[in-house]
Amino acid sequence: VEVRRRIIHHCEVLYANFPEAPQHGARLVRNYLSLVALLWQRNQQSKAAEPFPKALALAPDDAAVNNEVAWFLVTVPEPRFRDSAEAVRRARKDVTASPEEGNYWNTLGVARYRAGDHKGAVADLEKSVLLQQGGDSFDWFILAMANWRLGDHVKARRWYHKAENWLRQHPSQNATLRLLRGEAEGLLGIASKGN
Amino acid sequence: LGDDSTPRLGAHTSRKDVLEEELLPEEGSDLGLRREAAQLYGKVASIHFSLGHWRKAIEARDRQVDLLSGLLEEEANSQELRRQLADAHCYRGHAFRDVRKLSEGRAAYDQAINLLEQLLRESPGDPKLQVMLSNTLLNKTTVLSFSTGAAGVERLYQRTLELDEAALATEPQNALFQEERALALHDQGLFFLAVGRANEALAKLRAALEVRKALHGSRPRARAYDRYLAGNYAALGQGQSAAGKTKEAEQSFAEALSLLEKGTNDFPEVPYFRIAWVDTLSHYAHLLVITALVR
Numbered sequence: 078v079e080v081r082r083r084i085i086h087h088c089e090v091l092y093a094n095f096p097e098a099p100q101h102g103a104r105l106v107r108n109y110l111s112l113v114a115l116l117w118q119r120n121q122q123s124k125a126a127e128p129f130p131k132a133l134a135l136a137p138d139d140a141a142v143n144n145e146v147a148w149f150l151v152t153v154p155e156p157r158f159r160d161s162a163e164a165v166r167r168a169r170k171d172v173t174a175s176p177e178e179g180n181y182w183n184t185l186g187v188a189r190y191r192a193g194d195h196k197g198a199v200a201d202l203e204k205s206v207l208l209q210q211g212g213d214s215f216d217w218f219i220l221a222m223a224n225w226r227l228g229d230h231v232k233a234r235r236w237y238h239k240a241e242n243w244l245r246q247h248p249s250q251n252a253t254l255r256l257l258r259g260e261a262e263g264l265l266g267i268a269s270k271g272n
Numbered sequence: 273l274g275d276d277s278t279p280r281l282g283a284h285t286s287r288k289d290v291l292e293e294e295l296l297p298e299e300g301s302d303l304g305l306r307r308e309a310a311q312l313y314g315k316v317a318s319i320h321f322s323l324g325h326w327r328k329a330i331e332a333r334d335r336q337v338d339l340l341s342g343l344l345e346e347e348a349n350s351q352e353l354r355r356q357l358a359d360a361h362c363y364r365g366h367a368f369r370d371v372r373k374l375s376e377g378r379a380a381y382d383q384a385i386n387l388l389e390q391l392l393r394e395s396p397g398d399p400k401l402q403v404m405l406s407n408t409l410l411n412k413t414t415v416l417s418f419s420t421g422a423a424g425v426e427r428l429y430q431r432t433l434e435l436d437e438a439a440l441a442t443e444p445q446n447a448l449f450q451e452e453r454a455l456a457l458h459d460q461g462l463f464f465l466a467v468g469r470a471n472e473a474l475a476k477l478r479a480a481l482e483v484r485k486a487l488h489g490s491r492p493r494a495r496a497y498d499r500y501l502a503g504n505y506a507a508l509g510q511g512q513s514a515a516g517k518t519k520e521a522e523q524s525f526a527e528a529l530s531l532l533e534k535g536t537n538d539f540p541e542v543p544y545f546r547i548a549w550v551d552t553l554s555h556y557a558h559l560l561v562i563t564a565l566v567r
Contacts, residue, residue, distance in 0.1 A: 080557040087536075087550045095324040095543050099372050104550065115561070141372070210421065247422075248468035250514065250562075 078119065081112045085128070103141035106132050110149045117155050129158075140174050140181065143167040147184050151191045152253045164188035172201075179208030183216055190223050198223040214240040214249075218257040222264050230265075237261055303343065310339040314360060317367075324543035326367045333364045351391060355404070358387040362408045365415070374415045381412040399439035403452050406435035410456055418466045429460040447487055454483035455500065462507050470514045477508045499548055502531035506552040513559045525556040 088105040095101055109132035116125040132149075136142045150164040168185035175181055186201030202220045206212035217240035225233035244258065261267075317332035340357040347353060365380035388405040395401060410432045413425050436453040443449060461476030481504045488501050509524035529552055535545035 080553055080560060084550055084553045084557065087546050087553070091543060091546055091550070097326050098324065098370060098543075100370075108554070111557075209417065246468070248470075 078112070078115055078121075081108060081115060084108050085112065099139065099141050102136045102139045103145050106135050106142045106145045109135070110145065110153075113158070114149075114153060114155065117158075140171045140178070143171050144181055144184050147171070147188055151184075151188045152256065154252075154256060159191070161188055161191035161193075165192050165194075177208060179205045179212070182208060183212070186216070186223075187219050190219050195223040195226045199227065214243050214254055215257070217243070218254075218261045221261050225264055233265060237265055237267065303346070306339055306343055310336050310343065310356065313339065314356070314363075317360075317363060321363065321367055321370075322542055322544075326371045329367045330364060333360050333367065336360045337364070351394070354387050354391055355401075358384040358391070358404065358408070361387070362404075362411065365408075365411060369411075369415050377415040378412065381408055381415065384408045385412065397438075397442065399442040399446070399449065402435040402439040403449055406432045406439070406456065407452055409435075410452075410459055413459065413463070418463060422467050425463060429456065429463060432456045433460065450483055450487055451497075451500075454480045454487070454504070457483070458500075458504055458507055461511065465507075465511055465514060470511060474508070474511045474515060477504065477511050480504050481508055498531045498535050499545055502528040502535070502552070503548060504528075505531070506548070506555060509552075509559070510555050513555070513562065518559060518563050521559055522556075525552060525559065528552045529556065 085105070085108045088101065088108050091098075091101040092105045109128040112128045113125045113132065116122070116128075132146060144167075147164040147167040150158065150160045150167075153159060165185065165188040168181060168188045171178070171181040172185055182201050182205035186198045186205055189195075189201055190198035199220060202212070202216045202223070205216050206220075209216070217236045221233045221236035221240065224230075224236060240258070240261070244254070249255075313332045313336035317329045317336060320326075320329035320332060337357065337360050340353055340360060344350065344353050344357065361380045361384035365377045365384065368374070368377035368380055385405065385408050388401060388408060392398065392401045392405055409428050413428050416425050416428075418425055433453070433456050436449060436456055439449045440446065440453060457476045457480035461473045461480060464470070464473035464476060484501050484504050488497070505524045505528035509521045509528060512518075512521035512524060529549070532545055532549035532552060535542075536549050539545055
């Protein structure tokens with residue numbers, strides 16, 4: 078927690094002193110949200126009340142910031158922070174402003190999947206896949222789950238195996254990816270191959 | 273970089289303004305003046321870039337490109353002008369990348385690469401050209417997606433290392449060439465790490481660190497290079513962390529953080545030290561969380 082607070086201090090300096098670089102806002106918000114998740118994990122929920130509103134209030138017109146917040150709101154393991162409606166609102170704003178940014182379509186797809194709009198999620202994620210030269214497992218696991226919920230089990234399994242093969246070739250420590258894989262395996266009734 | 277950037281920026285900007293506002297409009301046909309103006313725009317752009325003024329850096333580079341392109345219309349065969357133009361495009365690429373305009377960054381790097389490939393065809397064994405091209409290819413990898421274009425990115429790293437090694441075969445003691453090779457090994461190591469090839473990553477990162485430590489110890493370096501040495505320690509820490517070698521990773525992160533803390537405090541106006549410090553602290557925080565989970 079102390080290290081994360083130090084990181085936030087430096088991110089705030091960068092954000093204030095070098096406003097031209099859009100990544101500083103995204104970096105700052107990502108660290109606010111990491112601190113929120115960490116405090117929650119450590120049962121320090123009251124302390125999490127400070128960085129969370131800061132993250133939500135930071136630069137609402139900055140697409141990269143919005144994307145970080147939306148992604149957090151639909152992938153954070155703690156269900157009390159999840160807010161798929163707010164995530165959809167932010168992600169929609171991003172794809173309207175930057176329709177060629179595949180990553181934003183991926184976030185919108187995940188958000189719409191979480192909001193129960195499975196058809197919309199498939200459309201968004203197919204767009205993400207198209208714009209990102211084939212996409213990656215962040216698209217494919219959700220495509221597997223959304224197709225499954227739409228009743229297309231053949232397609233769902235195809236997307237799942239594509240994601241799983243990619244992960245086997247590119248082992249990842251990414252916690253969100255592991256979360257999505259676990260969810261997909263649970264939904265599709267596939268025994269976990271994850272380590 | 274860092275200690276005297278601001279005064280140098282003032283001096284170069286004043287000379288550039290005199291050239292731009294008073295001499296060029298009247299003496300626009302004077303090749304010497306236009307060459308000098310192009311060089312000054314390049315210097316001004318470099319300093320703006322170091323200080324994190326990316327918009328001004330891009331503006332100055334664009335003006336430099338205009339001037340060099342105009343000069344090349346009159347001296348189409350000039351290798352020196354084409355090298356300068358390639359260099360200007362490469363630096364435009366860096367500035368676009370740093371403000372996350374990745375497609376503009378890619379286009380700028382491609383313009384530089386086309387010029388350098390042509391120059392290298394004309395002078396195949398020129399080690400400076402080999403290293404310029406290697407550096408530009410390496411920078412191009414920073415605006416490509418590892419997840420969707422891994423095979424293409426890997427080929428670029430391979431070519432980069434071949435070019436660096438060819439240059440070092442001609443001038444084995446050249447410190448700049450060794451620095452470039454270390455940079456290529458380091459970036460290739462990070463790429464292997466990103467695509468889950470941890471053992472290959474560790475081998476490359478250790479090799480890069482050995483080169484850098486030797487360079488660092490052999491002669492006094494500009495403080496700017498501390499950032500690269502720190503980056504090497506931080507990358508090695510990430511590799512060790514991914515391989516479960518937490519003790520070694522902690523040590524590597526500590527080395528990196530010590531260099532970066534000093535750089536950030538000594539040069540607060542230069543963003544890159546602080547950015548690297550933040551990134552390294554983030555990786556260190558990740559390691560702490562993983563270690564706590566394992567315990």
